[in-house]
Amino acid sequence: MKKSVYICFLIVPVVIVLCTLILPLVLQIIPTFTRPAIGLGNYIRFFQDDLNRSIFLRSVRLSVITTLLCILVGVPTAYYLSMQSEKRRRLLNSLILFPLLTNAVIRSFAWISILSKQGFLNQLLKLLHLPQGTFLYTDGAIVVGSVYLFLPIMINTLSPIMENIGTETVEAAHSLGARPVRVFFEIILPLSFSGVLIAGVMVFGGAISAYTTPSMLGGNKKMMLSTLLYQQSGTLANWDAASLISVIMLVCSLGVMKLFNSLAKRIDKREAGNV
């Protein structure tokens, strides 16, 4: 077919993505560096504010904790999945996919009903005659909700990578007398390290940009960058601050993602060179 036909095929999506998303995004970003004066003045002022700084630090801290927890739990689970027979693996993989496709509101609602004052957890503590506590609207609630949100992504990204390692290497190690723990730490983990890195960055980026869960489980008490952005733009119409927070969020998610992905590529190349 002619080149012009292909250009016609592409014109609609290119116009939509460029004109309604990329270009407006750039137009929102530029003024944050140029108005009122060229430079990083706006950002310095943003971080000088104690509240803003605490919100930024909370976002980063909670997202890092979420990522580490997802790695800690997700890596062994993905390894376990990769050892199953193909039929069981497929079933388990789609089971794990199910929460991922379920609405984030439902998933956060489930945790509200567990963690709230009259929630399941406190009902259970009451039955056991243990002291009850407040769990909702805390940092911990946001972390639990975020882990719940992104653990399926971690597992689903890792399990095909773990499968690719192949049973031969693992069985060779077993037959040479290596204990499973050693196999895990000396074969599985090094060979899937770049995969863990990529999945980890996906979780981090997702956790720091999620809106629904922090807003439902953290509320106005424990704000994150995403809830701050919506407060500034949706309710206060403070566009300058909103654009500024958008840039910070983009750097934290996209920027970190790009950085770590290139790092993972480099590690892969080095591994390939070693073998």
Place this chain on the structure above:
Amino acid sequence: MYRHTLLKIVAIATLSFLFVPLLLIMVTAFNSGDTISIFIDGFSLRWFFKVFKSRSLVNALKFSLKLGLLSAVLGVVIGIFASIALTRRPGKVSNALLNLFLSSSLIPGVVMGYVLFQCIVVTLQIPLAYALMIGHILIVLPYSIRLISAGLKNCDVSIEEAARTLGCRPVMAFLLVVLPDLKGAILSAFMMGFINSFNNIPVSMYLKGPGMNTLPYAMMSYIEYTFDPTVSALSVMIMLFTLFCMIAIDRIAGKRSR
């Protein structure tokens, strides 16, 4: 094969962590009492009926279904054409464009909602309904282009070429030869696009207007004011629907690989 018990325990604990909260919600939906509790007073379906009595939830459900279907259809149609162009003319430009299309799934949802709101509503003053439509097409597009172009790459080009040399016109060759092969990818793209549009909060939140409230947002505001098992019942229905979509995707995709 060697099975490590510790590993099994971790895996089972992880799976229960993922499913127990959803199962608890299902139990609470059938409570005959007024509270969201696992210790239910008795079995009742009254909360399911209450969902349909709530005008705001029903209207939001209808609106979300309409929006999801329309944006999934448009997103998939645009995606089919774009994927053809991208896979039939591979090269640097195609790669760059693919990355451009996929980029909208990497931008944080709230940032995307804010930018769309600033550009389409504040600057261009386009009516909210169209703004919402564009926003949701942007949500569907990455899924549709990724899945359909992957499907197109798997298609055997030689069969289409054979049809062409036998005198079939390009459009007919595509409709009769390529499209049937692509059915699975297109339907998966449609389902994924629909689910993601249906579930989206941040974009809809910025672009909602009078009479244009989406279901997730309506649920969120409902939970803020009333805390009763109505939302549990609605969640059960949505989960059943999600399960139906998943099985449908699996059937379609499974058929192709066989």
